[in-house]
Amino acid sequence: MDLFSKSRSRRFEQLAKPLFKPLYQAALRMTRNREWAEDITQETLIRAYERFDQFQEGTNFRAWLFTILTRVYINDYERGKRRPLTTSFDSGVEGSTWDFPAPPQSDPAVLLTENLLDEKLQKALDSLPEEYRTAVLLVDVEELSYQETADALNIPVGTVRSRVSRGRALLRQMLTGTEPTARKPS
Numbered sequence: 001m002d003l004f005s006k007s008r009s010r011r012f013e014q015l016a017k018p019l020f021k022p023l024y025q026a027a028l029r030m031t032r033n034r035e036w037a038e039d040i041t042q043e044t045l046i047r048a049y050e051r052f053d054q055f056q057e058g059t060n061f062r063a064w065l066f067t068i069l070t071r072v073y074i075n076d077y078e079r080g081k082r083r084p085l086t087t088s089f090d091s092g093v094e095g096s097t098w099d100f101p102a103p104p105q106s107d108p109a110v111l112l113t114e115n116l117l118d119e120k121l122q123k124a125l126d127s128l129p130e131e132y133r134t135a136v137l138l139v140d141v142e143e144l145s146y147q148e149t150a151d152a153l154n155i156p157v158g159t160v161r162s163r164v165s166r167g168r169a170l171l172r173q174m175l176t177g178t179e180p181t182a183r184k185p186s
Helices: 003-031 034-050 061-079 108-116 119-127 130-141 146-153 157-176
Strands: none
Touching (some): 003 034, 003 130, 034 061
16 A cells, blocks of 8 residues: 555545544434444445545535435435445555444434434424435435535435425424415415
């Protein structure tokens, strides 16, 4: 391994390591399955490492990683199955440890409701149509900007705004038990 590769590995680890837990938690919220979340988090880190030379220093690394995570999740979701990973992230990275945060319990629903979101809110989020749920999670929970979310989902910013707005309205309706108010024509 040459000097560039070692410094590249160190730089990647320096940027990525603080984001392991938020990345895994986002994956867990998206998948609602601990093993699938671990798989797509690992695949995200592998892809990010392999493409680290494409990351532009000075831009938002967190948004870049979440974009990769979202695309990995969408690809897996659309395929309807997870493909096994064949590459170990630790291979070739000397002295590196890439452990995922161990959940205190094995049940993802318990992990989510205890550590991340209120149970009623989590149930409401889970019942949203996928396109609204993903947009709301990225904007409101992961705090990505509308533009970063649009980039992650590969859709226009206006579509993100619309999905977040509709998702929030549905959540409000589910959480308060009220019917949506009809808009007055302009």
